[in-house]
Amino acid sequence: MAITVDPVLRVQDLYKQFGDEEVVKGISFDIPEGDTLVLLGPSGSGKSTILRLIAGIEQPDRGRIWLHGRPVDHLPARQRNIGFIFQSYALFPQMTVEQNIAFGLKIRKVPASAIRAATGRLLGLIGLAEHRHKHPSQLSGGQQQRVAIARALAYGPRLLLFDESFSALDAATRVNLRREIRSLLREFRLSAMFVTHDQEEALELGDQIAVLQDGMIEQIGNPSEVYNHPRSEFVATFLGTANLLLGRWWNGEFELGTWRLPSPQDSLKMENGQAVKLIFRPEDVVLSTHPAGPPQTLGSGAVESVSFVGAYERLVVRVNPFSTAANLDESNGHQAGLPLTVTRPKWEANRLPLSPGARVWLALKGYRLLPHFVLQDEESVERVAVGQPRVIDRYTNGAGI
Ligand code: ADP
């Protein structure tokens, strides 16, 4: 017999307006028991507002919220049993670590002995037992955030909401704290929602990722779905780096200059001549020093720069779909053509060392095609890499190369 378990949180068709500005526009999702959801989106996209609606700090104009199958629309924040962890640690500066953690229990009139037991256990859990008598100002950022988490856990919430809770921490602390929280959530079978604009954080913390733009969910799914099958340019470039080239659809193929790539998606149906975007990840480009075989080749290009980013090598390779390989050579200098971002793991970089100026052939392990609804000049090309300022190179065949 199938047992259906209510999701920890169900949000249905949530709307919120401030003045004339509609900030949340029809948000719906479920968080199953023990799962995490990451809301990923740029600043101002409505992430914090959604968390505040769920916590009961703000009231929605429309839509409904259920916790464990119970509608909570009329429950005040304190009765929703949700832990909220803010970006600024929001600890009480005049209270010790211990008093901060105990605060939520005190105002809930929990007996002193039970408060002592809970506080002791939480101090151990966050590894701050020996700092129990310190004040927040005597702690590092990471330690303060641990106290904030312990304080939120003190009254036994089943759902934790983290609003950019790691963004003020240095990179190493952020990564460590993230891992600790992940194992804490698993251990206690707690559900959580994380709000972030950091893609790495989203991929690491989310069982589901919802990419938010302008108060709406552009795409929701598990990290691999959203990363490997982005449904829009915004999703592709906001979650990870993507190379983006604009071409045309001809008879089931992406066409740009001399390049032809078959559509990887059977379901994609477009009109001949329609503008279409080719999207591929830096790690999906295979470089070789000899011409690669069809069908997924992109011809050859010139290595412009090589750098190491942690365990990966990142290269910028200039390609020119409008020119034969010979012409690219003649272009002397590395400004000609389109810059593509390519990453390779260290072992691959060691197997085939490449330095600036090297000629390479490119093939794609994976790519997506997306319709491009704004019509452009046939040869106009754009390329976007996120993580850096948004770079758009646009040129017309024969001009500027
Ligand atoms: P995010 O967390 O994604 O950066 P927010 O939810 O904080 O976005 O804000 C979304 C939009 O709503 C912003 O334009 C912000 O100025 C506006 N906003 C948020 N809270 C209020 C409020 N209490 N009153 C008026 N406008 C608000």
Ligand code: MG
């Ligand atoms: Mg915010």
